[in-house]
Amino acid sequence: MTSEAMWQIEPSGPLRGDISVRGAKNGVTKHLVAAMLGDSPSTLRNTPDVGDVAITAAMLESLGMGVERSDGEITVVPGPVAEPRVPEAFTGLNRIPILMLGPLLHLTGEAELPLVGGDPIGRRPVDFHVDALRRFGAEVRVDENGVTAKASRLHGARIDLPYPSVGATETVLLTAVLAQGKTVLRGAALEPEIIDLALFLQRMGARIEMSPDRRFVIEGVDRLHGATTTLGGDRLEAFSYLVAGLITGGEVRVHGCPQDRLVTALTTLAKMGARFEITDDWVMGSAPDGLRSAAVHTDTYPGFVTDWQTPLVVLFTQAEGMSVLHETVFENRLVYVPALQSMGCEIEVFDTCLGGPACRFHDTNAIHSAVVRGVSKLRGADVTMPDVRAGFSAVLAAAVAGSPSTLRGVHHIERGYHHPLEQFSELGLHVRRVQPAG
DSSP, rough: OOOTTTEEEESSSEEEEEEEEBBBBBHHHHHHHHTBBBBEEEEEEEEOOOHHHHHHHHHHHHTEEEEETTTTEEEOOOOOOSSSSOOOOGGTHHHHHHGGGGHHHHHEEEEEEOOOOOSSSSSSHHHHHHHHHTTTOOEEEETTEEEEEEOOOOOEEEOOOOOOOHHHHHHHHHTTSSBSEEEEEEOOOHHHHHHHHHHHHHHTTOOEEETTEEEEEEEEESSSOOOOEEEEEEEHHHHHHHHHHTOOOOOEEESSSSSGSSSSHHHHHTTTEEEEOOOOEEEEEEEETOOOOEEOOOOOOTSSSSGGGHHHHHHHHHHHHEEEOOSOOOOOGGGGGGHHHHTTEEEEEEEOOSSSSSSSTTTTOOOEEEEEEEOOOOOOOOEEEHHHHHHHHHHHHHHHHOOOOOEOTTTHHHHHSSSHHHHHHHHOOEEEEEOOOO
């Protein structure tokens, strides 16, 4: 898998068939970090085969952990940390290193991490992580080379997050479980992947209480043991494939992601004219009478997830009328729009709050709203994918275009989705992966 690889896509009509999604990409990597804290092996089941998992596993191995991978199952065997330093080779690959600060401080009393990475969707500073760790009693320094931290013993703390950040909530949980005394976290994120992480830590012996007012209370314990869990289905991936069926006039049945992870998404699509069949095992969507426009604003869970908006915007181009998207989580999430415009998507972007109440980007220069005109006739193009979710949106646009497309930067989509080329092929899309000559 290299950045030079390309996908060549030829539109092939409605996409139909069955897709099975595995455990959430945004959950498995955090579970791998949690497994560092056990004094015996931990096993994760239903894991996806995605680039982020391989990167995180390599980080653990660089620290001295054993990682055994088989089809859909990963076992982490904790080992002594020879050097509490994540190598520079992992600089900018994803945002997992920052989550290792707390665990490494517990294991060795010090940590050194490279600069974090991830998709270029807007500022995701480490300030919340650093502030929380300092509240636990750590000495933390951040500079252009990365993050270094020291602590002889971490203690419980009262932490109020100024925004329900998923990453900062994970940092607090991963640090508080072995900290001395009680930690009270207010303003926490409550995404399903957060709850899954808390439950996994509880299986490892952590004492965690959850309250409905975005509050966690964690009583630190002296040790954690290994545990086994089966990861919940990836709701972001499930939504993306449902949209793939809807946008092409087809019908996709998605297995492996329970309805409760898709409540807001399904309601939003239903308001646009989609119809669903839902069982305990699968969700199937279709739009036999076409789609109509909508106004949607993203929000923290349980609102409409920011990662859902990228495929939704492409779906808007095939819905009758003018649709509005208001992004309230990341100020640069619309970075993918130019690529879609080159494919004929009629999208205008704005720095004002449209389609919802004023958000924290109000009166800033952040381009965070979009107006989309449908139904648009799309055309094939040669485009470069800037991030994982934008990559999937480009595939959707290419699937309904009137001519073939070449998509570059496919390492992004391959990093975040389980065997996406094979999945699309099974749905009937004519897609092949090519490596440029030379």
